[in-house]
Amino acid sequence: MQTQKKTLIVVVGPTAIGKTALAIKLAQFYQTEIISADSRQFFKEMHIGTAKPSAEELAAAPHHFIDSHSIKTLFSTGDFEAQALKLMEALFKEHNVLVMVGGSGLYIDAICKGLDDLPEIDLAIREKLNQQLANEGIESIQTQLQELDPEYYEKVDQANPQRMIRGLEVVLSTGKKLSSFLTAKKKERPFNIIKIGLNTDRALLYERINHRVDLMMEAGLL
Structure with a gap:
């Protein structure tokens, strides 16, 4: 007898469209759990300007990858792919359906399509880029990345310095764009x-969106 494949439901769309609300309704209907694929919501230090689920929303359904990491520690797209797939393997033992919500197209693609193995990085280049960020600000990093890897720049969270630096350190270490490591051939996943x-x-x-920005401003965004 063939075992039925598990299913991942992925909710995507522009900011403020209602992705979180729908994800919670789906999780409640299927009595399952939610995996966030929003690159800014991972970091526990980032509260304002990230539109994280409220305490009430977090209580309405189990969430993962919300406030799960520190911005002080590098957390790459490849790290997310590996950690999320490992988590999903465990959760699928308890649930037939899981819900993913994003967020960040790059991270959704990492789960749905897969990434190639990423290259080793020259740590001296990483340190130099971190120093550049400290001395010149994120605008300098954004401009350089836009010039060297415009495809990755368009997909990544441009307000997240870690993501910007990740793109630059790959191209400066290897001569190849990070966007080129996105798998052209979709990887097979053991779930629908x-x-x-x-x-x-x-x-x-x-x-x-304007209403959300107003709330962020009231919370101290600027």
Whole structure:
């Protein structure tokens, strides 16, 4: 008798579209758990400007990869792929369905499509880039990455200095763009993947985004 494949439901869409609310409803319906693929929500030091789920939302369904890491420690896309797949393997022993919500297209792709093995990095280059960030600010890192790997720059969270530095250290260490390590051939996963893409009227979406920004400003974003 053939064992039925497990299923990962992936909820994607623009910011403020309602991804978190739908993910919670799905998790409650299937009595399962949520895996965040939002690169800024991983970090416990980043509270303002990240639109993390509220305490009530976190209580409504089990969440993973929220406040799970420190921004002081490098956490790459490859690290997320490895850790998330290991977690999913364990969770699928208890659930037939899991929900992933994002967030960051690069991290969604890492789970749904897979990444090539990433190269070893020259630690001296990493240290130099960290010093550049400290001395010149994130704008210098953003500009350099946009020039050297525009494909990765367009997909990555441009407000996250770790992600910016990761892209630069790969191209400076290897001469190859980090975007080139995104697998062109989709890797086979031992589970089904269902993607749900949310969209709405543009005027309504902008209204929601503006309201969210107002709340962030009140919370001390600037």
